[in-house]
Amino acid sequence: MDLFGLLSDHQYGQVFVQVDPASGLRAIIAVHDSRLGPALGGCRFIHYDRDEDAMRDALRLARGMTYKAAISGLNHGGGKSVILKPRGEFDRKALFTSFGRFLEDLGGHYVTAEDSGTSMEDMETIRAVTKNVTGIDPKNGGSGDPSPFTALGVRRGLEACVEYKLGRKSLEGVHVAVKGVGHVGWYLCRELHALGAKLSVSDIDAARTQAAAQEFGATVVDNDTIHALGCDVYAPCALGAGLNDETIPAIQATIIAGAANNQLAESRHGDELHKRGILYAPDYAINAGGLVNVAAEASGAYNADASRAKVLTIYDTLFTIAERSAKTNIPTWKVSDTMAEERLAAASKKN
Numbered sequence: 001m002d003l004f005g006l007l008s009d010h011q012y013g014q015v016f017v018q019v020d021p022a023s024g025l026r027a028i029i030a031v032h033d034s035r036l037g038p039a040l041g042g043c044r045f046i047h048y049d050r051d052e053d054a055m056r057d058a059l060r061l062a063r064g065m066t067y068k069a070a071i072s073g074l075n076h077g078g079g080k081s082v083i084l085k086p087r088g089e090f091d092r093k094a095l096f097t098s099f100g101r102f103l104e105d106l107g108g109h110y111v112t113a114e115d116s117g118t119s120m121e122d123m124e125t126i127r128a129v130t131k132n133v134t135g136i137d138p139k140n141g142g143s144g145d146p147s148p149f150t151a152l153g154v155r156r157g158l159e160a161c162v163e164y165k166l167g168r169k170s171l172e173g174v175h176v177a178v179k180g181v182g183h184v185g186w187y188l189c190r191e192l193h194a195l196g197a198k199l200s201v202s203d204i205d206a207a208r209t210q211a212a213a214q215e216f217g218a219t220v221v222d223n224d225t226i227h228a229l230g231c232d233v234y235a236p237c238a239l240g241a242g243l244n245d246e247t248i249p250a251i252q253a254t255i256i257a258g259a260a261n262n263q264l265a266e267s268r269h270g271d272e273l274h275k276r277g278i279l280y281a282p283d284y285a286i287n288a289g290g291l292v293n294v295a296a297e298a299s300g301a302y303n304a305d306a307s308r309a310k311v312l313t314i315y316d317t318l319f320t321i322a323e324r325s326a327k328t329n330i331p332t333w334k335v336s337d338t339m340a341e342e343r344l345a346a347a348s349k350k351n
């Protein structure tokens with residue numbers, strides 16, 4: 001592995017590595033940027049075939065968190081951690097306790113949270129040894145599941161796009177196609193239904209779509225072609241990379257606004273959407289509601305109403321992105337990156 005080449009490709013930053021033979025812990029903490037404050041980002045606990053894959057994952061994801069925090073006006077930098085899941089038997093509690101000590105040694109430079117493969121119980125284990133963890137169970141004083149806040153932010157961003165692109169101040173009768181009615185997709189449908197939107201939904205899990213049909217009067221549509229539906233807004237809320245060479249030519253919606261991470265298979269697909277006159281809400285800007293909420297918890301003075309109020313401002317962020325993109329004829333993904341970089345540059349000047 002060309003370690004420094006890899007770091008420089010991702011514009012790093014700092015990387016901390018910990019090995020603890022007693023518990024079997026092998027962990028990487030990537031702190032991409034801390035100009036705005038302590039790095040914040042989840043902890044992944046999955047199998048990696050090669051150490052290099054784990055390193056790449058940590059570097060890439062932490063960089064994404066820098067942009068997400070910056071565009072959302074948070075005083076946090078971007079960080080991410082990965083714990084390489086052992087192949088054989090292991091003591092989960094010992095592993096996460098050891099990881100907690102690793103965080104404690106960093107003295108608050110990085111704050112962790114739940115991510116793929118980790119659970120609230122793991123966060124509790126970490127919390128027993130360090131306070132540098134957020135997204136804790138509400139019964140232990142935390143803010144709990146971030147999904148409703150993510151959905152609220154997506155709804156607000158979607159409203160901004162609808163107002164900008166369609167000139168409509170209300171979602172009454174606006175047709176939204178939601179792909180993936182899991183945690184965020186479900187709460188998003190609830191938000192949109194309450195505001196009178198017409199919903200079409202798809203999911204690989206038929207029970208989820210049936211429940212959405214019953215609860216929100218949604219029409220269940222084919223999961224393989226939902227992106228091509230004649231609707232106002234397409235909301236990808238399942239997996240990433242759904243906006244690609246295959247799907248883009250078929251898209252009829254003039255707005256794409258959903259919760260999924262890494263929606264563009266490549267940046268050039270964002271350029272393509274722009275060329276086609278489709279307003280794409282950059283994923284990390286519109287889906288930051290959950291991060292805003294866990295950041296509020298991390299501040300130590302959690303207030304759900306204040307957090308909600310901050311999430312509502314995602315409307316302004318998305319409206320500004322849409323406006324700047326139209327004025328400059330620059331794709332929205334690029335405008336969003338530039339806005340985040342401007343905030344980071346302003347922070348460098350202050351420091």
Ligand code: NAD
Nearest residue numbers: 146147150180181182183184203204205238259260261290
């Ligand atoms: P989830 O696992 O609860 O829901 C995902 C849903 O998508 C499930 O219902 C699943 O059956 C469905 N699905 C999976 N593969 C599919 C496919 N190929 N086609 C259609 N449906 C499929 O996850 P979530 O927490 O709701 O997150 C959804 C997306 O939003 C993810 O990309 C996630 O990274 C992103 N996101 C989530 C949050 C959050 O607060 N949970 C925050 C930011 C971004």
